[in-house]
Amino acid sequence: MNIDRRLALMLLAAPVLFILAFFAVPFGVVVLESLHTSGGAWGMSQYVKLFSSWFYLETLWFTFKIALWVTVASFLIGYPLAYYMTRIVTSRWLRRLLYIIVITPLFTSNIVRSFGWMILLGRRGLVNDTLLATGLIDQPLQLLSNELSIIIGMTYIMTPFMVLTITAVLQNIDTTLEVAARDLGANWLTTFTKVTFPLSLPGVVAGTLIVFTLTVSAYVTPSILSGGKKTVMSMLIFQQYASIFDFRFGATLSVTLLITTLLLITLYRLAGKPCARKPEQGIAT
Structure with a gap:
């Protein structure tokens, strides 16, 4: 074994041990816990309870x-913003300012941001007061304690991850490819759909995966x-562990959520492979 190989193994030892100690082993314990019945015997009764x-x-x-x-909302907001920051904005200080605006919310606790949205979306919050003042509505809308409020709050929290991921890919795309497409007669829309967007798909895939997985596990x-x-x-998982103290069923819920998420991610990656192709050559109007 040469020195380079030994050095590589030594560098890999620490992260591998970290993953084993703080992910693989705890996850194995959770899996084993989910395979026990309420009486302590081995069995699948916890999974039967869940799926029944x-x-x-x-x-x-x-x-x-x-x-x-x-994920969809974060993409629809994040991609245009990332494109604007990397392709439209030419001023360096303005681009840095936009980066600061995007990154700053990440330094604020999710609890603070969530309570902020409670103030904005409440019956007497800024949104309802503005709509009432403009006469668009006659009575306050129910914007809290429903599916919409969760989507709004989570989209606000997750959009910076989408923007930063897509931006990292867009700024590394060779702009001469877009210039060449326009020289060949392609308009802006054709250049975007045939060149820019296909080349930015790795960032889109990475961003959507990050947003999806973080949202699934959000509490x-x-x-x-x-x-x-x-x-x-x-x-539900928190309730099982902290309130009901049913650790076995809490482990079952955790394993089911993780495995289902990994399965959906795998299917998403497989479905996205045919789309991850190079821009078409010979672009014409």
């Missing part, structure tokens, strides 16, 4: 539905903005 109840299945579906909507924002009227899987 519509309440838990509906909660699982609601969790992924929220994550999907947040603070859904629990605050839902007002207890809507339940996601993370809230």
Whole structure:
């Protein structure tokens, strides 16, 4: 074994041990815990309990539905903003200012941001007061304690991750490719759809995966903005561990959420492979 290989193994040793100690081993414990019955014997009764109840299945579906909507909303907001920052803005100081504006919310606690949205979306909050003052509505809208409030709050929290991920890819795309497309007669829309967007797909895929997985596991924002009227899987898991003290069923919920998320991510990656192709050559009007 040469020196370079030994050095590489030594450098890999620390992160591998860290992953084993703080992820693999705890996850293995959780999996084993979920395979025990309430009496302590081995069995699948906890999974039978989960999949035989519509309440838990509906909660699982609601969790992924929220994550999907947040991912779509973050993409629709984040991609144009990332494109504007990397392609439209030419001033260096203005671009830095936009980066600061995007990054600054990440330094604020999710709890603070969630309570901020409670103030904005309340019956006497800024949104309802503005709509009432302009005469667009006659009575305050119910914007809190529902699915919409969770989507709004989570989109606000997750959009910076989408922007930063897509921006990192867009700023590394060779602009001469876009110039060449325009020289060949392509308009802005054709250049974007045939060159820029396909080349930025790695950032889109990475951003959507980050937003989706973080939203699926989010606890603070859904629990605050839902007002207890809507339940996601993370809230159920917390209840099982902290309130009911049913660690075995809490482990079952955790394993089911993780495995289902990994399965959906795998299907998403497989479905996205055919789309990850190079821009078409010979662009013409």
